[in-house]
Amino acid sequence: MKKKPSLADIAKALGVSKTLVSMVLNGKGNDNGINEETQKRVWAKAKELDYKPNMMARSLRMGRSHTIGLIVADISNSFYARMCRAVEDAASKKGYHVLFGSSDENASKEKGLIQMLRDRQVDGLIISTTLGNNEDIKALQEENFPLVLIDRFVPQEDTPFVTSDNYGGSTLVVDHLVQQGAKRIGQLTISPSHLTSITERTRGYKDALAKNGIAFDQALVREIPYDNIREGIRHKVPLLLNPPHSVDSLFVVNNNLAVATLECIQDLGLRIPEDVRVVCFDDIDLFKFCNPPITAIAQPIERMGECAVEVLLDKIENGGDATLADKVFLETSLIVRRSCGSKAAK
Amino acid sequence: MKKKPSLADIAKALGVSKTLVSMVLNGKGNDNGINEETQKRVWAKAKELDYKPNMMARSLRMGRSHTIGLIVADISNSFYARMCRAVEDAASKKGYHVLFGSSDENASKEKGLIQMLRDRQVDGLIISTTLGNNEDIKALQEENFPLVLIDRFVPQEDTPFVTSDNYGGSTLVVDHLVQQGAKRIGQLTISPSHLTSITERTRGYKDALAKNGIAFDQALVREIPYDNIREGIRHKVPLLLNPPHSVDSLFVVNNNLAVATLECIQDLGLRIPEDVRVVCFDDIDLFKFCNPPITAIAQPIERMGECAVEVLLDKIENGGDATLADKVFLETSLIVRRSCGSKAAK
DNA sequence: TGGAATTGCTAAATCGATTTAGTAGAATTG
DNA sequence: CAATTCTACTAAATCGATTTAGCAATTCCA
Numbered sequence: 001m002k003k004k005p006s007l008a009d010i011a012k013a014l015g016v017s018k019t020l021v022s023m024v025l026n027g028k029g030n031d032n033g034i035n036e037e038t039q040k041r042v043w044a045k046a047k048e049l050d051y052k053p054n055m056m057a058r059s060l061r062m063g064r065s066h067t068i069g070l071i072v073a074d075i076s077n078s079f080y081a082r083m084c085r086a087v088e089d090a091a092s093k094k095g096y097h098v099l100f101g102s103s104d105e106n107a108s109k110e111k112g113l114i115q116m117l118r119d120r121q122v123d124g125l126i127i128s129t130t131l132g133n134n135e136d137i138k139a140l141q142e143e144n145f146p147l148v149l150i151d152r153f154v155p156q157e158d159t160p161f162v163t164s165d166n167y168g169g170s171t172l173v174v175d176h177l178v179q180q181g182a183k184r185i186g187q188l189t190i191s192p193s194h195l196t197s198i199t200e201r202t203r204g205y206k207d208a209l210a211k212n213g214i215a216f217d218q219a220l221v222r223e224i225p226y227d228n229i230r231e232g233i234r235h236k237v238p239l240l241l242n243p244p245h246s247v248d249s250l251f252v253v254n255n256n257l258a259v260a261t262l263e264c265i266q267d268l269g270l271r272i273p274e275d276v277r278v279v280c281f282d283d284i285d286l287f288k289f290c291n292p293p294i295t296a297i298a299q300p301i302e303r304m305g306e307c308a309v310e311v312l313l314d315k316i317e318n319g320g321d322a323t324l325a326d327k328v329f330l331e332t333s334l335i336v337r338r339s340c341g342s343k344a345a346k
Numbered sequence: 347m348k349k350k351p352s353l354a355d356i357a358k359a360l361g362v363s364k365t366l367v368s369m370v371l372n373g374k375g376n377d378n379g380i381n382e383e384t385q386k387r388v389w390a391k392a393k394e395l396d397y398k399p400n401m402m403a404r405s406l407r408m409g410r411s412h413t414i415g416l417i418v419a420d421i422s423n424s425f426y427a428r429m430c431r432a433v434e435d436a437a438s439k440k441g442y443h444v445l446f447g448s449s450d451e452n453a454s455k456e457k458g459l460i461q462m463l464r465d466r467q468v469d470g471l472i473i474s475t476t477l478g479n480n481e482d483i484k485a486l487q488e489e490n491f492p493l494v495l496i497d498r499f500v501p502q503e504d505t506p507f508v509t510s511d512n513y514g515g516s517t518l519v520v521d522h523l524v525q526q527g528a529k530r531i532g533q534l535t536i537s538p539s540h541l542t543s544i545t546e547r548t549r550g551y552k553d554a555l556a557k558n559g560i561a562f563d564q565a566l567v568r569e570i571p572y573d574n575i576r577e578g579i580r581h582k583v584p585l586l587l588n589p590p591h592s593v594d595s596l597f598v599v600n601n602n603l604a605v606a607t608l609e610c611i612q613d614l615g616l617r618i619p620e621d622v623r624v625v626c627f628d629d630i631d632l633f634k635f636c637n638p639p640i641t642a643i644a645q646p647i648e649r650m651g652e653c654a655v656e657v658l659l660d661k662i663e664n665g666g667d668a669t670l671a672d673k674v675f676l677e678t679s680l681i682v683r684r685s686c687g688s689k690a691a692k
Numbered sequence: 693t694g695g696a697a698t699t700g701c702t703a704a705a706t707c708g709a710t711t712t713a714g715t716a717g718a719a720t721t722g
Numbered sequence: 723c724a725a726t727t728c729t730a731c732t733a734a735a736t737c738g739a740t741t742t743a744g745c746a747a748t749t750c751c752a
Contacts, residue, residue: 006737006738006739007738007739007740008738008739016701016702017701017702017703018702018738018739018740019701019702019703019704019740019741019742020700020701020702022739022740022741023740023741026740032700032701033698033699033700033701034699034700034701035699035700035701038700038701052461052464052465053465053738053739054406054465054467054737054738054739055465055466055467055739056402056405056406056411056466056467056737056738056739057406057707057737057738057739057740058738058739058740059402059707059739060400060402060403060406060706060707060708060709060737060738060739061706061707061738061739061740061741062707062739062740063707065402067445067466074431075427075430075431075434076424076427076428076430076431077427078422078424078427080427081421081422081423081424081426081427081430082422084421084427084430084446085420085421085422085448088421088446088447088448089448092447097445097447097462097466098445098446098447099413099443099444099445100430100434100444100446101434101438101443101444102431102434102435115398116443118398119398119399119400119401120401120402120413120443121400121401121402259631259632259635262632262635263634263635266635284632285605286605286608286630286632286633286635286636287632288609289605289608289609289612289632289636289637290632290635290636290637291635291636291637291638292637352707352708352709353708353709353710354708354709362731362732363731363732363733364708364709364710364732365710365711365731365732365733365734366730366731366732368709368710368711369710369711372710378730378731379728379729379730379731380729380730380731381729381730381731384730384731399708399709400707400708400709401709402707402708402709403707403708403709403710403737404708404709404710405709405737406707406708406709406710406736406737406738406739407708407709407710407711407736407737408709408710408737409737
């Protein structure tokens with residue numbers, strides 16, 4: 001593995017200084033009154049040697065890495081995978097790279113990732129945090145380190161964020177279920193449940209129930225642990241479906257939960273929507289081929305990633321003078337299919 | 347955003363040299379005969395100032411970044427998303443970070459990513475390449491730059507790779523279809539089709555047909571362009587289903603294609619498996635809830651990511667003395683469900 | 693013709709670490 | 723007691739870029 005050419009190599013080959021070479025290659029040749037002829041020679045030699053600047057050196061000197069860090073809660077979840085892609089697309093359009101990590105909903109892994117990404121001098125961070133009102137987020141905040149939360153925010157802190165309108169989406173769900181004749185609507189939520197993506201969905205559920213004249217019953221809300229979804233569902237779904245609760249509808253707050261719920265309902269030999277209606281917060285391609293197709297809330301993931309990058313870069317590049325709104329809620333939409341009994345659905 | 351403490355700050359505060367501080371913090375204090383007492387003072391001060399080494403500086407000096415680059419063909423595809431997670435998991439266990447990018451099956455984007463990741467001094471690359479017998483791969487190879495291809499390899503070059511046994515998986519598919527009574531088996535492949543992940547699936551299909559005494563018919567193989575799957579499927583699936591070809595089974599070579607195919611079959615008002623059997627190469631959670639559940643080949647993605655990391659780190663850390671096998675085929679398995687008509691399936 | 697301005701370029705400092713080569717002073721040895 | 727060895731530590735070079743300060747030679751102007 002031979003050594004890559006450096007500025008010094010070009011300079012030596014041409015008998016000029018590193019300064020000159022650096023200026024020319026950074027397009028500052030004219031500003032600094034470098035002879036056209038010399039500039040051409042520099043470019044030619046750079047091409048000849050296939051010179052590529054060493055980003056480590058550059059970042060070290062400039063104190064900027066043109067890299068942002070992205071910490072998602074679970075990269076193997078299609079929701080976050082799409083988010084990664086959206087963030088990467090948006091960032092690369094602006095000339096930034098993305099260092100990513102997956103916290104797997106684990107607070108200490110997330111802390112570790114924050115630390116590691118900062119060690120690598122990322123210019124800013126986008127995090128779908130699993131931490132609550134955490135000191136680590138607060139610390140970044142106080143240090144004025146560029147940070148944008150995505151998907152979930154920390155209500156206690158004044159931290160920039162970009163998220164779906166989880167509250168609004170949930171009211172759409174409940175309204176639709178009620179329209180389809182639902183009377184007893186259960187909710188399956190996931191822990192860690194202090195996350196706003198979840199609390200807002202629960203809040204929307206409660207408020208919409210009230211609006212529709214249905215009394216909220218805490219017993220109809222069940223929380224499934226993130227790291228043991230299958231078992232949790234297998235245990236708790238029957239509790240909701242059987243007397244005394246006998247729910248006629250299930251509002252499932254995320255896609256992994258939904259997959260397990262479908263499996264469970266199938267195993268119980270029940271039919272959707274005849275025996276129980278099902279809606280999921282999060283749309284997946286395959287929902288439309290399920291038996292029956294599953295009604296879901298679609299989140300504007302691509303827009304979310306894009307928007308988070310915009311807000312973050314605004315902070316990175318303009319510091320205190322950042323102008324973009326940095327608390328963003330994006331609209332969701334209800335995709336009506338047959339799992340709630342709608343006749344109109346395809 | 348206040349400046350972070352450097353080695354020099356600790357040294358100055360303690361009235362010792364940077365050298366000493368560096369040695370102590372790298373655990374080489376004893377080797378270099380640094381006084382226990384002094385070592386304690388250094389550690390204490392480092393903690394007090396919350397010192398974190400600057401990785402840029404360290405990498406610049408050491409010529410190693412402890413970061414690997416991962417280029418996947420499409421991060422929004424769950425197959426590659428899981429691969430990302432697997433690679434990140436394995437890498438972080440070994441103390442490496444992952445810089446990732448998505449080439450979106452676009453050769454020039456892939457070249458760009460290779461360039462950019464190298465600019466960032468990654469220690470090695472894992473690529474699910476979209477390039478064929480490409481000069482860029484060859485160049486890396488010749489330079490002896492640590493590189494492992496994943497999912498797809500370049501047969502013309504002697505490049506390390508880790509992939510599923512695509513050939514073997516395809517024979518499982520065809521054998522199963524024939525067992526279920528298939529006589530005319532169509533194949534839906536995807537372009538770019540020169541990739542080994544695809545060519546091997548086609549080769550397996552052909553050989554297995556022959557083994558089962560069925561004549562291969564090129565007209566039953568249709569290639570769908572990656573960037574326009576929906577249209578491609580909508581146009582070509584009817585051609586296979588209608589006379590004169592009238593296939594009774596479809597072997598779909600990847601998950602995105604499968605989703606579109608299901609959609610198309612649904613729109614045509616046909617039933618699976620009565621009107622046409624369907625198998626997909628790649629398993630997705632939701633296949634088991636489809637109507638009917640879809641038979642698929644499951645690939646050992648996690649093992650694949652893990653293995654690629656092992657092989658790559660072996661090369662990075664041991665250079666020419668790397669000992670691990672660096673051409674790896676991993677076994678796949680057929681998950682039998684009802685889309686091929688099996689009675690035994692759940 | 694002498695001072696100022698312009699043109700074209702360079703030396704050296706800097707970022708923050710690691711690493712090589714070496715030194716002062718105490719302890720040990722012959 | 724002089725020579726040697728240890729102990730505990732340091733100065734300076736280095737990685738590869740950017741940036742500041744400034745210099746030499748030419749041209750311009752009065």
